[in-house]
Amino acid sequence: MQNLLHNLNQEQLAAVTLPAQSALILAGAGSGKTRVLTTRIAWLIQTGQVSPAGVLAVTFTNKASKEMMTRLSAMLPINTRGMWIGTFHGLCNRLLRAHYRDAGLPQTFQILDSQDQLSAIKRLLKSMNVDDEKYPPRNLMYFINGAKDQGLRANDVEANDDYNRKFVELYDLYDQQCQREGVVDFAELLLRTYELLSRNQPLREHYQARFQHILVDEFQDTNDLQYKWLKLMAGQRGAVFAVGDDDQSIYAFRGANVGNMSAFEREFRVENLIKLEQNYRSHGHILDSANTLIANNSKRLGKNLRTDAGHGEPVRIYEATSDLQEAQWIVEETKSLINDGASRSEIAVLYRSNAQSRVIEHALVASGIPYRVYGGQRYFERAEVKHAIAYLQLMDNPHNDSAFLRVVNFPARGIGARSLEQLQDAAKQYGISLYAAVPYVAGKAGATLGSFLKLIEGGRFETQHLPLPEMVQVVLDLSGLLKHYQTEKEGADRIENLEQLVNAATLFVSEEGFGIDAPALLGPKAQAVSGAAITTADGIEIFDADAPLATVMSPLSAFLSHASLEAGNNQAQAGEEALQLMTVHSAKGLEFDAVFITGLEEGLFPHENSQKEDAGVEEERRLMYVAITRAKKRLYMSFSQTRMLHGQTRYNMRSRFFDELPEEALKWLSPKVQQHSWFANPKSAWDEAPEKAANSISKNFGKRDIGWRIGENVAHQKFGEGVIVNIEGSGGNARAHINFGRHGMKLLDLSVAKLEKV
Ligand code: ATP
Ligand code: MG
Numbered sequence: 224m225q226n227l228l229h230n231l232n233q234e235q236l237a238a239v240t241l242p243a244q245s246a247l248i249l250a251g252a253g254s255g256k257t258r259v260l261t262t263r264i265a266w267l268i269q270t271g272q273v274s275p276a277g278v279l280a281v282t283f284t285n286k287a288s289k290e291m292m293t294r295l296s297a298m299l300p301i302n303t304r305g306m307w308i309g310t311f312h313g314l315c316n317r318l319l320r321a322h323y324r325d326a327g328l329p330q331t332f333q334i335l336d337s338q339d340q341l342s343a344i345k346r347l348l349k350s351m352n353v354d355d356e357k358y359p360p361r362n363l364m365y366f367i368n369g370a371k372d373q374g375l376r377a378n379d380v381e382a383n384d385d386y387n388r389k390f391v392e393l394y395d396l397y398d399q400q401c402q403r404e405g406v407v408d409f410a411e412l413l414l415r416t417y418e419l420l421s422r423n424q425p426l427r428e429h430y431q432a433r434f435q436h437i438l439v440d441e442f443q444d445t446n447d448l449q450y451k452w453l454k455l456m457a458g459q460r461g462a463v464f465a466v467g468d469d470d471q472s473i474y475a476f477r478g479a480n481v482g483n484m485s486a487f488e489r490e491f492r493v494e495n496l497i498k499l500e501q502n503y504r505s506h507g508h509i510l511d512s513a514n515t516l517i518a519n520n521s522k523r524l525g526k527n528l529r530t531d532a533g534h535g536e537p538v539r540i541y542e543a544t545s546d547l548q549e550a551q552w553i554v555e556e557t558k559s560l561i562n563d564g565a566s567r568s569e570i571a572v573l574y575r576s577n578a579q580s581r582v583i584e585h586a587l588v589a590s591g592i593p594y595r596v597y598g599g600q601r602y603f604e605r606a607e608v609k610h611a612i613a614y615l616q617l618m619d620n621p622h623n624d625s626a627f628l629r630v631v632n633f634p635a636r637g638i639g640a641r642s643l644e645q646l647q648d649a650a651k652q653y654g655i656s657l658y659a660a661v662p663y664v665a666g667k668a669g670a671t672l673g674s675f676l677k678l679i680e681g682g683r684f685e686t687q688h689l690p691l692p693e694m695v696q697v698v699l700d701l702s703g704l705l706k707h708y709q710t711e712k713e714g715a716d717r718i719e720n721l722e723q724l725v726n727a728a729t730l731f732v733s734e735e736g737f738g739i740d741a742p743a744l745l746g747p748k749a750q751a752v753s754g755a756a757i758t759t760a761d762g763i764e765i766f767d768a769d770a771p772l773a774t775v776m777s778p779l780s781a782f783l784s785h786a787s788l789e790a791g792n793n794q795a796q797a798g799e800e801a802l803q804l805m806t807v808h809s810a811k812g813l814e815f816d817a818v819f820i821t822g823l824e825e826g827l828f829p830h831e832n833s834q835k836e837d838a839g840v841e842e843e844r845r846l847m848y849v850a851i852t853r854a855k856k857r858l859y860m861s862f863s864q865t866r867m868l869h870g871q872t873r874y875n876m877r878s879r880f881f882d883e884l885p886e887e888a889l890k891w892l893s894p895k896v897q898q899h900s901w902f903a904n905p906k907s908a909w910d911e912a913p914e915k916a917a918n919s920i921s922k923n924f925g926k927r928d929i930g931w932r933i934g935e936n937v938a939h940q941k942f943g944e945g946v947i948v949n950i951e952g953s954g955g956n957a958r959a960h961i962n963f964g965r966h967g968m969k970l971l972d973l974s975v976a977k978l979e980k981v
Pocket of ligand 2: 256
């Protein structure tokens with residue numbers, strides 16, 4: 224038997240081997256929280272205190288749950304595939320699939336990712352003739368999700384004016400629309416499960432008895448509903464083992480409530496609160512930086528971190544004049560890291576928002592360094608992939624109106640706006656889905672819609688006995704999508720993405736174990752509970768959602784939920800040999816040998832939206848703490864005097880966070896200047912630093928780019944006349960610093976700015 228405990232320190236050991244009561248492990252980054260949680264599961268199973276089927280473990284991302292299963296399989300001779308390890312959403316999906324009837328859902332219910340949810344809301348507003356300027360769809364979406372995250376249905380929400388009453392009314396109508404179409408959004412997955420278990424006593428008692436051990440990672444980011452959900456699952460006796468770090472709570476904007484940690488301590492009568500203070504991840508200077516920074520926050524539960532590792536390298540800080548130059552610096556430093564033997568996948572470039580990656584990517588492409596971007600548009604969110612998924616969704620559940628509208632006329636098959644209007648009217652009149660309303664449309668419109676119906680039904684018939692990957696292949700052909708993109712000029716990439724879907728299906732089938740006998744996956748112990756229906760004391764039969772997805776839903780349904788859940792998944796995937804680019808949020812829980820934190824400017828990081836209130840800045844500071852603590856050996860930070868974002872030039876001050884770091888841990892690569900430099904106030908650039916400006920002109924005078932020259936006079940629609948003082952980049956990426964006199968200095972994208980010569 225493997226000794227699971229030998230490589231733990233005293234506190235970790237104490238945490239892993241706590242008795243079966245609720246416990247809170249409160250500890251800073253890199254102190255081994257995730258390791259402790261995983262080891263505890265293994266220890267509980269190995270010592271026979273629980274069977275794999277009695278464990279419920281909640282992770283923050285799908286990737287984290289896969290990793291946990293892999294680690295467990297390495298520690299124990301069990302197959303972890305059937306175990307209940309997953310995200311809140313993933314676990315709820317599984318429960319709802321098994322108990323769809325009790326939950327009031329069709330067996331083939333489908334999951335709306337946030338993109339689909341927004342379009343469903345737009346559709347609702349349109350059909351109700353609601354003014355979408357007065358009631359912006361996005362606001363309604365936040366309103367609905369916010370309410371659901373607190374466990375509130377429309378009739379639980381108190382509205383005290385007409386405007387809010389309208390929101391509540393629309394929330395209710397939205398829920399009805401989803402129910403009619405057999406779709407659920409992310410928040411609904413949780414709320415529906417919560418309601419199911421709170422109303423259905425035998426079912427609740429069954430799961431409460433079954434899950435003797437519930438373990439939650441990243442507990443600081445649970446929202447109110449998730450907390451209530453855990454309470455319900457745990458029941459009176461249940462033991463919840465929660466690990467978290469209040470300093471890493473970074474999802475308040477999505478409803479996460481760090482107050483859950485103290486509530487948990489109180490309400491779960493936690494007797495064992497263990498702090499882990501030894502950090503195993505980062506070198507000294509990096510850890511000192513993190514500690515000193517986070518000490519600036521006021522509301523903290525209080526804990527320390529120390530390391531036995533030496534100081535290591537200082538944190539390197541670079542000031543660039545432009546974001547292009549910043550990107551170039553990242554490329555150079557990366558090259559030298561690689562030269563020194565670093566592996567590319569062990570280097571991460573982090574930024575506050577996705578829009579910042581473009582410039583960095585550009586520099587990486589030019590330098591030939593392979594990279595991967597995470598958290599931007601993900602595979603399952605690409606338009607062509609969503610089209611293909613929509614066909615599959617319709618075959619599985621034809622009443623999904625979002626899917627219907629997405630592809631009814633894509634590729635074009637002569638179904639125009641008028642026909643659709645007729646169809647929507649009929650659907651509204653009878654209160655049915657668009658698909659069901661087709662027979663009520665007469666004339667030519669009816670005929671073309673009818674042939675679309677036949678296409679979907681034919682597809683379903685033709686593929687019903689095929690394995691999933693082949694089914695996907697047939698649908699790509701039959702839908703006309705492949706053919707459509709073959710005729711499109713830039714279609715090659717899209718075709719490749721579509722064909723990837725067949726691979727994704729193949730991988731999914733093998734990972735989830737479809738086609739393999741379900742009980743065999745769980746090992747002999749689990750066979751006793753899986754498969755058969757369970758009869759409770761009250762004589763009610765319960766089908767236990769025990770087995771892998773394979774036994775509770777069809778491969779197609781499972782694959783479609785996987786696609787929706789992945790689309791909402793924000794974390795990076797296991798990397799190939801490529802540099803890792805991602806937002807700080809996506810980097811949570813991960814670690815890298817070397818980390819770049821870029822764009823450290825006021826307004827960007829801390830983000831401008833956060834600065835209205837102290838709480839906002841504190842959350843940004845926690846985000847910065849997360850960023851710093853991802854680094855093991857080397858940490859780089861950078862900021863730039865000017866930056867082009869969303870087509871606009873910003874002249875930014877460096878981030879206040881620099882002033883909150885310990886000077887002795889830092890190495891400024893360019894001299895640290897006082898923070899009132901000329902760029903912070905573009906209007907007076909020439910007044911304050913005429914030499915600097917003139918210098919840059921004379922150095923580059925005559926440099927040209929697609930017809931533009933430094934020193935040339937130009938006119939801009941909004942800013943009037945100005946003079947080009949500098950040009951950077953070239954071709955489609957060329958940008959010019961232009962002094963517009965009264966309007967000050969601007970950095971404009973030459974390919975976008977529509978300048979005229981004067
Ligand atoms: P985060 O807050 O970022 O999620 P964490 O507290 O979950 O971090 P882990 O990811 O579990 O920390 O551990 C951080 C690193 O330290 C990992 O590489 C882990 O393997 C290592 N580690 C943890 N405990 C020990 C130990 N006792 N001995 C050696 N290495 C350890
Ligand atoms: Mg962790």
